[in-house]
Amino acid sequence: MRVITLLTDFGLQDTYVGAMKGVILSINPHAQVVDLTHNIPPQDIEAAAFLLNGAYRYFPAETIHVVVVDPGVGSERRGLAGRVGEYFFVAPDNGVLSWVLADASSCAMVELKNTAYFLPRISRTFHGRDVFAPVAAHLSRGVPLTSFGPPLTDPVRLDVPQPVIEENRILAQVIHVDRFGNLITNVMDETLARWRGCANVVIEIAGQRINEVSATYSAAPPHGLLALFGSSGHLEIAVREGNAAEQLGVGRGARVSIGRHGRS
Amino acid sequence: MRVITLLTDFGLQDTYVGAMKGVILSINPHAQVVDLTHNIPPQDIEAAAFLLNGAYRYFPAETIHVVVVDPGVGSERRGLAGRVGEYFFVAPDNGVLSWVLADASSCAMVELKNTAYFLPRISRTFHGRDVFAPVAAHLSRGVPLTSFGPPLTDPVRLDVPQPVIEENRILAQVIHVDRFGNLITNVMDETLARWRGCANVVIEIAGQRINEVSATYSAAPPHGLLALFGSSGHLEIAVREGNAAEQLGVGRGARVSIGRHGRS
């Protein structure tokens, strides 16, 4: 029994995801297929890269994570399979693994070239079904990585947006808005801890000031704005029992400025 | 092989649900994880409580139902695990089990206190992943309830809205609107049968009158308004091949008045 996860931009209104699962189960009836999400905005590689990073470590070692957000399908872009730390990944080589690779201590990748592990007929528009799903299924049966193609040592990497850390402030940005409207920034808990020392911080976003980092959502009054560290260690701007993105009228890319209080 | 179901307000656009499944499969690779729904409106404990009640009994005995609609996450609200009849439940103690408990003949609950069954690092914002998922997984491996913490005998219960039954009418309300726009009320089939005797009934909602309870949707003409008993035994207001909520312009909380016909 081996876990294969799927993260795509296929949505849930068509049967694209179902077809991928059918292909996997046809090759390995014992695979355990788990959805990460299929609601990545169409072609949004950055969102896929970020969301993958928040979830992949919670799976059993040896889990195979398949990521299909693939605007270049059918073009010359490469497909890849690789091992990063304890996990396997199968994806187009377009940067969807950027966050994963930014943390990687060990990594081995191959380019998907061996058509023996693809479906017999390969469409030009749906490699999720015809290439990535069958490769993942064969991997889950123990086919070694090296069987799928030659080494790939220069995977595409997107710039993972980093905060600008200055003497007197941190210039950060919102990198994801979640289902609750929480604004997730690119500032990590350790980064802020190191920078702030013992000082209190003040956070500015969309013309609003937040004067502390709270421990929990319930630190604010209902519908009150707050900042806290979310479940992936990122600083989040939230509204208790409300939607910060809607209330502030901002989304991904919004600027966040963090300063220290005068007194500390 | 043991079934674990998940019912949350996490939506399907993030990877929160995926992370919970990863945690479960890391602890019990043989668990069978089934989604009840993840589209509970954010923080809507009442909706979660109602929808859980309509589904949990259809699962095999010993199924573990995990409910994470948790506006108080990180606060002092308790977490619980319990056995109610043939089923197990793991949830925040905020009333999400109110409908289940209203029917319970037998019940044993504990407060989740034993951190040995949580993830090593517990965030303040995502107990679904860090507390409830691992507890459910350990339960599914046979860890006895009493290992998770001390008895909890006073779970939070919400008022389950009851119809007001008068001599000449029943005052009811819409407690759920489903995907089809069906308006599901809090009047049960047995309740109405007892009250109406052999009389015909007339149902009023949003200024419209419905002069009988039909057996099936197809009893009305296409796009016609009707009342019938739905699959969970609740009186529903529906539009054949249409959407009653949209057509009548009403939703949860709408009043429904039921009277008897003059002649019967």
Added chain:
Amino acid sequence: MRVITLLTDFGLQDTYVGAMKGVILSINPHAQVVDLTHNIPPQDIEAAAFLLNGAYRYFPAETIHVVVVDPGVGSERRGLAGRVGEYFFVAPDNGVLSWVLADASSCAMVELKNTAYFLPRISRTFHGRDVFAPVAAHLSRGVPLTSFGPPLTDPVRLDVPQPVIEENRILAQVIHVDRFGNLITNVMDETLARWRGCANVVIEIAGQRINEVSATYSAAPPHGLLALFGSSGHLEIAVREGNAAEQLGVGRGARVSIGRHGRS
């Protein structure tokens, strides 16, 4: 281990799908249940029939496909179970299998009559849970088709829309709009190849002309309109990294005219 797929119009906001899975696992704990999609527009039998056809062949032989788009639930419409080629199907007899049957070389069907394989109490509104799910689960345990009821030899068939093929043009239509806004037509790759011979084609839709059939999405500039054969062999109108349905303002039923270039 046997795969059972589910394709419904129940959506994902209620627990209807969850209840069906509970019923299946109660009867066959070893069934592997896979979602095809639950977001068929309410009562849209045509859409269900089309989407089923694009996915069912990718599953292991003997997979049981359960389709519940069932506006006639509770009426006299029949329920059926059948074997078509290597696959089994369980559905209301309302035309949802029209595309599958159009391709069928071999086929054996029965009407669902034997209530011993239904749930003990059958609602008038939710045969997905009370009839189709338990029948599929019993089928997956090896109960022979003939046990479920008498032969059914005249299943309801919808007209599967066919293109009109004339000497100088093909009159086609959009039969599905997918998540990406791709406009999927009823012209198949073999049909067009046979008709065009060596000629170039010109495709007209919504007042726009497309002068060739591309091999991949990336053949067009970003946001450019193109035509190509999609993953199920249908001619599609797409916008690279965009949404053709929105850009052209058309949807299902839109007319598509295909001609030959003057020179070829």
